[in-house]
Amino acid sequence: MKIVRMEAYVLQDPGPSKEHWVSHFKVPHANEILVKLFTDDGIEGFGLATSYTSNEPMVKVLKDGLAELVIGEDPLAPEQVYHKVFSLTWKRLAAEKAWTREALVRLSAAIDIACWDIIGKATRFPLFRLLGGWRSDVPYYVTCAYYQEGKGLPELRDEMHQLLEQGHTRFKAKVGGLSLEEDIERLETIREVIGFERDMMVDVNRAWDLRTATRAVRLMEPLRPRWLEEPLRWTDDRHETTRLAQRTHIPITGGESEMTVEGCRAFIDERAISVLQFDVTMMGGVSGGRKLSALCELNHVDVAPHHDAFIHAHIVAGSPAGLIVESFPDPSRDPLQAELFENPPVMRDGQLFLNEDPGLGLTLSERAIDKFGTRIV
Known part of the structure; x- marks a missing residue:
């Protein structure tokens, strides 16, 4: 099985909402990156990357070629995929492209979750x-x-x-x-x-x-x-x-x-x-x-x-x-x-x-993606 395509969206709350403060900072109401992976077997999976800081560094990485590094990889080998993305944090390519360490750490997590979602769907077992x-x-x-x-x-x-x-x-x-x-x-x-x-x-x-x-x-x-x-x-x-x-x-x-x-x-x-x-x-x-x-x-x-x-x-x-x-x-x-x-x-x-559906057992709402999402790649 191979990854043939990646989609990614910024998920943010478009409407006004009352501020929620903790001890010394305001928490975002919605501030995540949704990553969807598609395979040549017709199975797709998704993962989320959460950040309490700006999503812009992650958006830059996604727009600037990360998908090309993931396409062709085997989602049934999540350790390999994770290492390929995470290890960019100490490689020259990231410095050349000005990809931040935090962005790569977050996105490697989202991609890994998507791979495990695919593994569950391929084996027909819920992830837990x-x-x-x-x-x-x-x-x-x-x-x-x-x-x-x-x-x-x-x-x-x-x-x-x-x-x-x-x-x-x-x-x-x-x-x-x-x-x-x-x-x-x-x-x-x-x-x-x-x-x-x-x-x-x-x-x-x-x-x-x-x-x-x-x-x-x-x-x-x-x-x-x-x-x-x-x-x-x-x-x-x-x-x-x-x-x-x-x-x-x-x-x-x-x-x-x-x-x-x-x-x-x-x-x-x-x-x-x-x-x-x-x-x-x-x-x-x-x-x-x-x-x-x-x-x-x-x-x-x-x-x-x-x-x-x-x-x-x-x-x-x-x-x-x-x-x-x-x-x-x-x-x-x-x-x-x-x-x-x-x-x-x-x-x-x-x-x-927990749902007994395979993988994460969760079906994304297209209506919610339209409401909260902005397509990146």
Whole structure:
């Protein structure tokens, strides 16, 4: 089997939407690259590349000849295809064309996911079964409590009541954008609404220094968070995360901000985290995700990937280390989760039930591509 054609689209939200801020930056509502691969056997697959920075570097790579390097490759050999694209990060061709390292890392992930989608369709198995088939449904949580203009404690309380009415059972709240005392008050408000029988996770998005984080975990302990995510600033986060983990019983998580599989490995090696949150649409693809899942299993670390629940559910369901996936039920925060697929997995009573269709088990919505997509190649 050979790849004979590639298509790629920028996926962005064209309409106005209320801003969603975390501790120190605004998250995009839709900012992904869709890659579609077509084979000489008539099988096609797709992958996504996610970025919180501009998509323009990836657009440049795609317009400037990346497809020519992939056409003719065997999608049933995803390790070979991935290596060919990723290895451009240290080759002269990338320098000559001014292709950035981040763009190549992201696109190698999307192409790898598309290859695995093709593998599943060629073998007629859903991806989670090819990855081990540990289970066919996985828990999910919703990310909420973003900072927004005009949103105080009453509005936060209303948001949490609305999520409960929608049937959600686990919640991850954003902190780090206000004083520690104000953020603790926000967490107390959430606990008051959801009770202690439901999970509450806390996400700092790398906003605190070690001294603030040490104070925070002491103040949070009575609120019993399931985990504390990316608490430390990027400059020395691995070392400081290890030190923080030694000072609290609250599990520490991280990994979504890493650029490589090897970066995530270092987090595990340093005993810094209890839960790894890599994102296969940002680095590594399915090939990298399955390696990290195996490494987590052998090191007694749980897997709870970042973003794109319908893709990451296969990684989580395939491995005994798989813990949970992240979900964004508010279309104003993530319209792609709401509209990109014709057959999204059923989400009910806190569980996501994977489709048994082959590959990723997802059918792209042409209407959504017309709405959000701009064709690149």
